Amino acid sequence: MDELTKINLLYDFYGDFLTEKQREIFELHFLNDLSLGEIAENYGVTRQGVYDIVKRAQDILTEYEEKLGMVRRFAGLEKKVEKILQSLKELEPGLSEDYRIRIRKICDDVASLLKEGGE
Amino acid sequence: MDELTKINLLYDFYGDFLTEKQREIFELHFLNDLSLGEIAENYGVTRQGVYDIVKRAQDILTEYEEKLGMVRRFAGLEKKVEKILQSLKELEPGLSEDYRIRIRKICDDVASLLKEGGE
Incomplete structure (x- = not known):
């Protein structure tokens, strides 16, 4: 940061x-x-x-x-969220379009943990 | 809460x-x-x-x-994390064991966002 x-x-x-x-x-x-x-x-x-x-x-x-430590906590959350998003994206290849859409929706929800600071 | x-x-x-x-x-x-x-x-x-x-x-x-508002933020994070875990679990049926293992690993990472308060 x-x-x-x-x-x-x-x-x-x-x-x-x-x-x-x-x-x-x-x-x-x-x-x-x-x-x-x-x-x-x-x-x-x-x-x-x-x-x-x-x-x-x-x-x-x-x-x-x-x-x-709110900034430190936020930075930690950000790092973990990025790792989770990466793991989710790696699931996509080999899955059907239906699953990929559902995974992208979950990615949006995971990313939103950061945008609103968990609020 | x-x-x-x-x-x-x-x-x-x-x-x-x-x-x-x-x-x-x-x-x-x-x-x-x-x-x-x-x-x-x-x-x-x-x-x-x-x-x-x-x-x-x-x-x-x-x-x-x-x-x-750290308690309020934490409560908000908790609610969102529960929703994400639910969506991840709903992906499992119909997928192969390999995918299910990877999804459970992602669930652990998502749940850990709460355990350590994002640290």
Whole structure:
């Protein structure tokens, strides 16, 4: 999992624990891809001030991950789901069209375990 | 999901956010099945005092669940996994022993998504 994907997942899972201001600046920086300088201009604070807020927000998200491991669990689930999808696909050759359709439907259900994070 | 299963899951997921004392008393009450009176005797506090700690601990766990929904996600995952296992089992009749063995192996992998909570 690359670092930006991980940051996005951390924010999805634990964003509720940030203050409104931390969330705003975190989103501008990581989701809307604004630079520290651009954010600083909009907020009338220094670049260092923006950096400190982003860094503090990241630290908070990381602390929650250390206690709860939701990103780690998600990554583990993803790996297992991929393996299951592979095994299912390997069943297809040699089976009739009816079975292949049913297997593809099961693949969709297995893949959906990831899309909605098990919800 | 029954209430005690839910309390156990809440504790598994969010127990790290309780103080050591809260964890001790919570475990004595819910995992070791001691009564409030028995715990009060061991700790030299009133039954009401023990009740307050247990109640406070439950409130903390519930607040984390409201923000993070790990128990809700787990319950959703469980439901979907059961449906997938059912669909896989329904494939078996009419297939050769070789396919049935491979499908049972896939079922084990699907079931393991729950056992380890996706880790």
